[in-house]
Amino acid sequence: MIFIFVMTGLMTGCQTSTTSQSPDLYDQLGQRSGIAVIVEDLLFLIVDDGRINQSFRGVNVEQFHRLLTDQLCELSGGPCHYTGRSMRELHADMAITDTQFNALTENLILAMEQNRVPTGAQNRLLRKLIPLYPDIRNL
Template identity: 60%
Template sequence: MPILEHARKIISLVLLTAVLSGCAATGNDRQDTLYQDLGERSGIADIVEDLLYRIVDDPRIAFQFRGMDVGQFHQNLTDQLCELSGGPCSYTGRSMVEVHTGMNVTESQFNALAEHLILAMEKQGVSTGAQNRLLKKLIPLHPEITHL
């Protein structure tokens, strides 16, 4: 196994372990503050914008997003993260199953996107605790996204 691929697998496992272990230092799982901790709608929109730049630069996942309406994707993902974090938004896009059926998203691709989301949140100054609280809300979507 090439060293880079092995390193990616280790990073993915570490990220997943951190999320699943609930390593948020505050222990605070209150949803009403997550929206504020992410910077409210404008902060979430900035996170999504940074995430989009990371996606197009990553050959592991960029091809999965070719041909998409970038503006609509940005709007939908911003709405979805806003709603999940307890903000005053409503996600009105298609279901995760509907969006991802036929894409055959692999574990590696799912983890790559999670990695980029974490890096985008770090760039925006989102605390590790808030990052983990958001990731905890996204984990249940995993089976609706992968290998469909």
């Protein structure tokens, strides 16, 4: 958690304020198709990450990809609608640690960097995800 706030604070401090002329977040992420590619790259990073890959064993990868793509699409202002379970319900029995939460966030950042998402857009998406932290960690 601390990593998220520190990184977001550092990155945000380097950004200029947004104007009405700047592209919206959904467009900067590449719309739904771009978000789907980011999520696909994130899945490959999860598989290679020993800190979190065991938590994803047995997950229906196709469903996970679709739901996370829809969730990020909706959060970024796109026309998608997330139809999955609430974050609290979904993570209730998982006992997610800060290390695991941060590892997934690091991998999301890497996936966005691999897809040349501008740092400002990365920060804007992370700011939209931070409020989900208490539900994912079940605090």
